[in-house]
Amino acid sequence: MVRVLGGPSSVKLAESICSEMRIPDVKVEFKRFPDGEFYFRLLEDIEGEDLLVVQSLYPPQDQHIVELLYILETCRELGAKKLIVYAPYLAYSRQDERYLPGETVSAKILAKLIQDAGASELYTVDIHNRGVLSYYHIPAYDLTAAEEIIKYFVSKGVENPLILAPDGEEDAIRRAETAARAIGTDYDWLEKHRDRRTGKIVTVEKPLKVSGRDVVIIDDIISTGGTAANAARILKKQGAKRVYVGVTHALLAEGALERLKAAGVEEVVGTDSIPGSVSKITTAPIIARKLRER
Structure with a gap:
């Protein structure tokens, strides 16, 4: 049986996983000393145990990475049999x-x-770029929150929406397709270009079947909100009734929410991969399903 060890970045998510899977947690202690150094201690024996270490690596990502490394090394030294890392937001994936x-x-x-x-x-x-996983020589898996995101909007009364990927990357289209299939609707996507030096995003408009319809934009990460805002403006211009944004990782740099609202977005919803005011969807069922399949 797997037990759950929640790291400092994901305490509530770890509790949700325990509840979802009806499995116990591992009692631990962690704190920060006045000089900022990290302290971690296991409060029970974990020798021979399989542990699910839950630690999302959102900003401050360097701090959360160091915490994860300390936890893993400690558990390994003290005899854990298997250390399964669940980092819903995996930093440095770009x-x-x-x-x-x-x-x-x-x-x-x-x-x-x-x-x-x-x-x-x-x-x-x-994950923003699945190619990152090729650097892992252990089993490494990319799950998706697309189904949980679209089910949230359906529960709020959104009917027969178009699901839109805000760019034409393969993974973005796959997420939109997954969400559309979950509720039996259609999906589409836009193309974008980004200047690697300036970061400026240009979204290419095309005809979309959105007149009088609700639209849910499904995205992996929103930082500045530029890509989703561009898509929202195109959708409103073409007669979309209401535009929503569902994002797995809501980084939301300063001004992002205001930018999206100004573009005509009704609501922005994220997951608990990054705790925050818009994090209304838990990823606990996603990892729970995967672990039950093992």
Whole structure:
């Protein structure tokens, strides 16, 4: 039987997983010293146990990464049989190669650190670039929150919406298709271009079957909100009734929500991969289903 060890970044999520799977947690103690250094202690014996270590790596990501490494190394040294990492938000997943000379391949370094600390398996949710997982020599899985996101909007009265991917990347289209299939509706996508040096996003408009319909934009990460806002403006211009945004990882940099509202978005909803004011959907059922399949 797997037991759940919740790290500092994901205490409530770990509790939700325990409740969802009806499995016990591991009692631990953690704190920060006045100088900012991290303290972690296991309060019970975990020798020979399989542990699900729940620690999402959202900002401050460097702090959360160090916490995860300390937890994994401690559990390994004290005899845990298997250490399954559940990091719904996996930091540094955008830099999987050197785009410019001299750059750090941060995704590769993070993979090495997590594995060297003792991880046996890794699960994440809607990773920005699936190619990152090729750096893991342990089993590494990308799950999706698309079905949970669209079910939330249906529960709030959204009927027969178009599901829209705000860009034409393969993973984005796959998420939209998953959400559409879950409720028996249709989906579409837009194309975007981003300047790697300036970061400016340009979304290419095309005809969409949205006149008089609700639309749910499904995205993996929203930081500035630029991509989703561009899509929302196109949708409203073409006569969409109401536009909603469902995002797995709601980073929401300063001004992002205001930008989306100004573009005509009715509501922005995220998951508990990143705790916050819009985090109304739990990812607990997602990891629970996967672990039950093992």
